Amino acid sequence: MELNIADKLSALAHPNRLALFRLLMRRYPDAVPAGEIASALDFKPNTASAYLSVLKQAGLIRQRRTGTSLMYTADLPGLRGMFDNLLTGCCQNRPDICSPFTNEERAMPTVEHPFNVLFICTGNSARSLLAEAILNRSGDGKFRAYSAGTCHSSSGPRPEVISLLRAKGYDTSALRSKDLDEFSVANAPGMDFIFTVCDHAANEECPAWPGQPMSAHWGLADPVRATGTDAERRLAFQQAYGLLRNRINAFAALPFDTLDRISLQHQVDGIGRVNSSD
16 A cells, blocks of 8 residues: 555656646546647657556556547546545544545525636637626626636627627626736736636646636637638637537536535536537
8 A cells, every 4th residue: 555655646747747747637537648648748649648657557547548549547446545545544543633624515606606617718708708798697697707817818899799699688898808817916806717718828837816616628629620621610709609509508507506516516517517508
């Protein structure tokens, strides 16, 4: 057992392997292709493969093949086992040191006490702005939605986004692209939920948010990258809108007051896999 713990700690002691593991934790429970991992962390393919092999042998990640791609995901039972054994042996289960994880239930959001929700994408020009607008309208005042871009925002909302939302009766006068840094300053609103809506943003390091907001990855295809005729490109934005609306409606309808934290996390993870739109 001690050798097993030492192997896990040794695997995580290397800064690049730790960075790789942290990426998979940010993407959990999704599986990530080896090529995307190498690209996101700027590793050579053979270097990434070596790191993945060490983490897999230590029981910290899992591997599966999908078609011709090797997919990797964090092994949470393996990680929990390491911490459980460390804490049990080192602090003798003292509650003042090893306080158990609590599963306190949340209250339902109300107009007086809404949930703050942040949607993050790379440039904050399309998907995250659509999500912000949808939740602010469909949440009936029980949610305050925000959006931001990682590293730096774009020059502004895509004209296709503004046109689509206006056609559906949204007020777009306050819609703007924002930097993620805007939400990490002292007077920024505290977040209850944070959702990434593009893979690139999900792979990046984010600030340590106060209050431990719940997070999940709701990735979807970038409509900005759509090619073809004008009608085909407009359809891509419409499909992104429909997919986000379905997910957001499912999220807003959750029985927050009856779900403990673990159950709620499973629910928001599951919503991120909803792929139907109309």
